[in-house]
Amino acid sequence: MYSVDPYQPPNTSLGSEPKPRRPQIGGYSLLLVLFALLLAGFHHDFSSSLEAGSAMRVAYAWLTLLLVFSGFVTGIVAVVKNPRSARVMIPACAALPLSGTLLLVAGQGFMAGRARALAQREENAKNEQVMRDMMAPAPAKNGEAPQPLTPDEKIARMEEATKKMTGTQADVARVMKPIIAEIQECLKAEEQASRELKDLVPFVPAKFQTPGSIQNARTLFQRGNATVQRWIQVQRAADGKVTDGLKKAGFADADIQRFLVNWQRSREKPVALGIQAREGAMRSNTAMLGILDLLEQERGEWRGGPGGHAVFNRHTAQVKYDELVTEHSRANAETARVAEEYEMLKAGRR
Numbered sequence: 001m002y003s004v005d006p007y008q009p010p011n012t013s014l015g016s017e018p019k020p021r022r023p024q025i026g027g028y029s030l031l032l033v034l035f036a037l038l039l040a041g042f043h044h045d046f047s048s049s050l051e052a053g054s055a056m057r058v059a060y061a062w063l064t065l066l067l068v069f070s071g072f073v074t075g076i077v078a079v080v081k082n083p084r085s086a087r088v089m090i091p092a093c094a095a096l097p098l099s100g101t102l103l104l105v106a107g108q109g110f111m112a113g114r115a116r117a118l119a120q121r122e123e124n125a126k127n128e129q130v131m132r133d134m135m136a137p138a139p140a141k142n143g144e145a146p147q148p149l150t151p152d153e154k155i156a157r158m159e160e161a162t163k164k165m166t167g168t169q170a171d172v173a174r175v176m177k178p179i180i181a182e183i184q185e186c187l188k189a190e191e192q193a194s195r196e197l198k199d200l201v202p203f204v205p206a207k208f209q210t211p212g213s214i215q216n217a218r219t220l221f222q223r224g225n226a227t228v229q230r231w232i233q234v235q236r237a238a239d240g241k242v243t244d245g246l247k248k249a250g251f252a253d254a255d256i257q258r259f260l261v262n263w264q265r266s267r268e269k270p271v272a273l274g275i276q277a278r279e280g281a282m283r284s285n286t287a288m289l290g291i292l293d294l295l296e297q298e299r300g301e302w303r304g305g306p307g308g309h310a311v312f313n314r315h316t317a318q319v320k321y322d323e324l325v326t327e328h329s330r331a332n333a334e335t336a337r338v339a340e341e342y343e344m345l346k347a348g349r350r
Helices: 025-042 056-079 086-135 151-164 167-198 209-249 253-297 314-348
Strands: 302-304 310-312
Touching: 056 209, 086 151, 151 167, 167 209, 209 253, 253 314, 310 314
Parallel strands: none
Antiparallel strands: 302 310
């Protein structure tokens, strides 16, 4: 006799319970391609960035390409394995032409970017050779060692280099030309002042007995200080002038920042040493100006002594003179030390 177990509910289902649907491989391929399209939309020139661009752009572009390629391969696998399933074939057939088109565009962009990069390398190599020729020392004459370029020679070579260079580096060179020319003009003025001061060496107080001789010497030392101060001012203002010039030339802020970082790194140590040496020279010149003032104030109250030094009748004047001589010697020693460090730096950079 058929009976129903009161403790077991009857089975009223018409067959087994349905299994949850799982995403099909064709859907995966379409999702990958659509996601790649979304990324490409945010990054409009991803194909050319595969070859050229910042590290972030290159990584972003390669991620997009990887998604497209994965969608293409997944679509092929879906078509081969499930040729009769509409749920598989429809998204796969939609994904394949989309991914194929994106791969074609990426390939063309990659080749174009590579061609641009190769052309840029050739242009950079040419421009770097122009810069090396510009910085090369003057040719040796009569078997002598090559001589450093004079400021006028450096300005002339800079003018010639800007005409030979091409591309963005030529634009940068045109921006830098007046700035470097101004620095070279400062060096030229310094060299002229230095040659004039050499006429006072050895500095013997006995040579400055008249107001005219004292005033002539005072003018030379003041001129030396003025040229040194001018060089320091130009160097400290150079970064701002470079920034303004590059902005006027149309460079992007990011490109300007990258150039400034390299420019400042290459100049930091040499300019710092140059400023130290010139500050020492100013201290030396200022001490000499103090001695000249003292000789003028104490005219008739001093005489030449041992070693070419002045001997003053008044004790306070003698103490002041000795202090100024000591300051002059210390400043010269500091300048010589910095100059030696600068020469070592130049030798290490060759």
